[in-house]
Amino acid sequence: MTTSTRAALLVCPASGKGRAARVAGTVAARLRTAVDHLDLHVASSAEGTAAAARRAVADGVDVLVVLGGDGGAHLAxxxxxxxxxxxxxxxxxxxxxxxxxLDTTSADDVVDALRAGSRRSLDLGRVRGGPWFATVLCAGFDSAVNERANAMRWPAGPRRYDLAILAELAALRAEHLVVETEDGVVELDALLVAVGNTTSYGGGIPVCPGASTSDGLFDLTVVGAAPRRTLLRMLPTLRTGRHVDHPEVRTFRARSVRLSGPSWVAYADGERLREVPLDVECVPGALTAVCGPLSGAG
Structure with missing residues (x-):
């Protein structure tokens, strides 16, 4: 250890269908090799996770380590x-x-970064009158899939999202979207909009492939009105980031964005926010993060 470090480990036990709870002891033991003191917090609800994160920060810990998914990270x-x-x-x-x-895809990555003192400042998005977000805010087709999947009680696992996608494709229709930035106003019939602070959402889908957490700007991806067959052909290209080359896709960069028009619900970091309209701002350097050696623009 190069410096004295006090850390807190916040465990979200339900994450990964209980995986976080199963590995919590091992992760805590690994972290204790890289810090001088480790407090342990286990929260069984979103409210408990948020409260534990606030307490740890109020107590003045140097590092808050979240063992969980994007939902737990969002609360932290x-x-x-x-x-x-x-x-x-x-x-x-x-x-x-x-x-x-952040290039911390395992506990060992976090331990190595803590030992190396590897930290950097990241931009964050902030919804006016609402929360911060670290990754991507989206509205339209993709958020509708989330809404439908969350309301379904059967089946469990990925098949729930597969069925939700099919149902939303059947109901798909473009709505009139107004995108206001510091550079002007764009109006178009659209299927979805993504406001990216990082490149990816949904477990690695690079919806905003050029996004950077250190340039003070969002990357916006807007998919315009297109027939279902066109969207079906476009969906596989989302996995490679090549969707931005499609003529129905428009991209922008902006410091602040106002989205209005459609009756869409917005999600950020995979968490439900509220219906459009909403205003979001990119706040440079709002978060200090423990990062692996490859973290950078994403």
């Missing part, structure tokens, strides 16, 4: 943003997009 971001407490993420959820962006 609310506590760490704008403070001197650094956030680290040990991935144990289903998506883990923030951990991937």
């Amino acid at each position: 971001v609310q506590a760490c943003a704008g403070t001197s407490t650094a956030l680290a993420v040990v991935p144990a959820g289903t998506g883990n997009d923030l951990a991937t962006a």
